[in-house]
Amino acid sequence: MSEQLTLEKVNEHLEYRDGKLFWKIPRKGLNKLPNGDYPAGWDNGEGYIKLSFLDKTYYAHHIVFFIHHGRLPISIDHIDGNRSNNKIENLREATLQQNNCNKRINNINKKSNVRGVHPSSNGKKWLVRISVNKKSIHIGSFEDLELADLVAQEARNKYHGNFAKHF
Numbered sequence: 001m002s003e004q005l006t007l008e009k010v011n012e013h014l015e016y017r018d019g020k021l022f023w024k025i026p027r028k029g030l031n032k033l034p035n036g037d038y039p040a041g042w043d044n045g046e047g048y049i050k051l052s053f054l055d056k057t058y059y060a061h062h063i064v065f066f067i068h069h070g071r072l073p074i075s076i077d078h079i080d081g082n083r084s085n086n087k088i089e090n091l092r093e094a095t096l097q098q099n100n101c102n103k104r105i106n107n108i109n110k111k112s113n114v115r116g117v118h119p120s121s122n123g124k125k126w127l128v129r130i131s132v133n134k135k136s137i138h139i140g141s142f143e144d145l146e147l148a149d150l151v152a153q154e155a156r157n158k159y160h161g162n163f164a165k166h167f
Contacts, residue, residue, distance in 0.1 A: 003054040007070055013053065014040055016067050019087035021051065021060055047083035061086045065093075075099045081165065094163065097133065101156070101163040112145060115165075116152040128152045132159045 003009065015022045023038035041051035041060045049060035064086045065076050077094035078085060081102060094102070111119050116130045120141060126148035128139040139155045142148040156164040 005054060005056075005058075005066070005072070007066070009054065010063060010067055014063065014067070016064055016088075019064070019085060019090070021049075021063060021086075043084065049084055049086060061091055064088055065091050069093075077102050077163065098160070098163040100131075101160040102165050112148075114145065114149045114152065116156070117145065117148045128155065130155050130159060 013023065013025055015024050021040035023040050026038060040053075041049040044050045050057055051060055051063070052058075053063070059076075061076050061078065061083075062072055065088070066072050068088045073093040075094045075096050075098070077092050077099045079090050079092055079102070082090070112126060116128055116139075118127050118129065119125075120127055125141040125143055126145050127141050128148050128151050129136050130139060130152065131137070137155075137159075139151060140148075142151065153164075
């Protein structure tokens, strides 16, 4: 059974410096570095930094948030979208839906190259659709792609607020 995560335990073993975590106590295989110079964690292959601590694996951004706020929310958003940028000023508490609004864009339509803008079935207009609370909402149809893009951006600003991502 793993130990409970506490600020006392975290502060005893880890140090936060400019978005990175370092071990305060030498770890197995890292005994050649001076105290405090042992980087904590590894890239998990998806851009996130993970570390093993108290017989459990954590995302580094969760530990950084915990150090600064004393709690672990359900979801933590990287404001700039960079999963390895764990500076505290780049992390904010978010709902899962808000976090999804600020995800890397993988839903850019190949025909329009614009997020949330798709050609109509006859190809004569551009349709604007965005996701709100897990539902796709039709915003409108436009003859001009540039106008459709602006409307899509405004809709994301309206419905996603500070979590809106346009690129």
